[in-house]
Amino acid sequence: MEIEVKQSVFAENERVAAEIKRILAAAGVVALNLMGAPGAGKTSALIQIIHRLPDCGVQVIEGDIASELDTLKLRAMGVRAVQINTGGACHLEASVILRTVREMTLEPGYLFIENIGNLVCPAEFEIGEQAKILVCAATEGSDKPYKYPLAFEKAGAVLLTKCDLKEFVGFDTDFFRAGVRALNPRAPLFEVNARTGEGFGPVAAWLKELAAESTD
Ligand SMILES: Nc1nc2c(ncn2[C@@H]2O[C@H](COP(=O)(O)OP(=O)(O)O)[C@@H](O)[C@H]2O)c(=O)[nH]1
Ligand SMILES: [Mg+2]
Numbered sequence: 001m002e003i004e005v006k007q008s009v010f011a012e013n014e015r016v017a018a019e020i021k022r023i024l025a026a027a028g029v030v031a032l033n034l035m036g037a038p039g040a041g042k043t044s045a046l047i048q049i050i051h052r053l054p055d056c057g058v059q060v061i062e063g064d065i066a067s068e069l070d071t072l073k074l075r076a077m078g079v080r081a082v083q084i085n086t087g088g089a090c091h092l093e094a095s096v097i098l099r100t101v102r103e104m105t106l107e108p109g110y111l112f113i114e115n116i117g118n119l120v121c122p123a124e125f126e127i128g129e130q131a132k133i134l135v136c137a138a139t140e141g142s143d144k145p146y147k148y149p150l151a152f153e154k155a156g157a158v159l160l161t162k163c164d165l166k167e168f169v170g171f172d173t174d175f176f177r178a179g180v181r182a183l184n185p186r187a188p189l190f191e192v193n194a195r196t197g198e199g200f201g202p203v204a205a206w207l208k209e210l211a212a213e214s215t216d
Contacts, residue, residue, distance in 0.1 A: 029106050133157050
């Protein structure tokens with residue numbers, strides 16, 4: 001019974017996600033779903049990414065259980081950002097994104113959706129994105145692909161953040177990389193430091209390729 005209910009929830013979510021995809025594609029918008037644990041560095045990475053996509057028509061939807069802190073940070077940079085507060089829900093669902101997208105003035109470019117900080121549930125729900133970017137911090141430990149496989153399996157790209165802290169937390173890069181590769185042979189794995197911006201050039205190049213592919 002529980003399985004049946006879950007399946008119908010996923011099926012309805014996927015139907016709505018497909019509708020979002022149609023709306024975004026018609027508007028020339030490439031959507032990215034940023035997932036990762038609370039504090040992994042999603043917003044910090046997004047800020048670095050935005051710096052490397054000038055004049056690319058960037059819009060952001062910020063998902064949080066509470067507060068507008070990340071949205072205010074982005075708006076202070078001149079970024080068009082909309083806040084969703086779930087009031088407790090641990091992931092964003094397509095129905096919420098559809099409502100939000102319908103209220104936005106869409107312009108061609110990128111729509112980054114920062115999901116709720118959580119390494120589990122966001123991976124289960126499509127929200128109309130072209131690709132999921134999984135943000136995982138070195139401080140979370142090198143075993144995370146082994147313990148939270150779905151998020152890594154579904155990632156279009158993996159951002160290993162806080163690489164400046166690797167040496168202080170004894171991060172084992174080879175173990176982490178092997179875990180990622182076992183689940184996801186193709187997704188690029190970018191090693192970055194959002195404090196300095198190191199490593200974000202290749203991330204921006206990947207995003208530009210993705211946009212070019214989607215307009216082909
Ligand atoms: N040392 C270091 N700190 C980082 C890095 N990225 C983010 N942080 C810090 O980690 C904390 C959480 O970052 P935030 O971007 O808010 O994470 P979010 O909750 O995933 O959006 C903040 O204090 C950031 O300054 C990084 O690459 N290196
Ligand atoms: Mg954030």
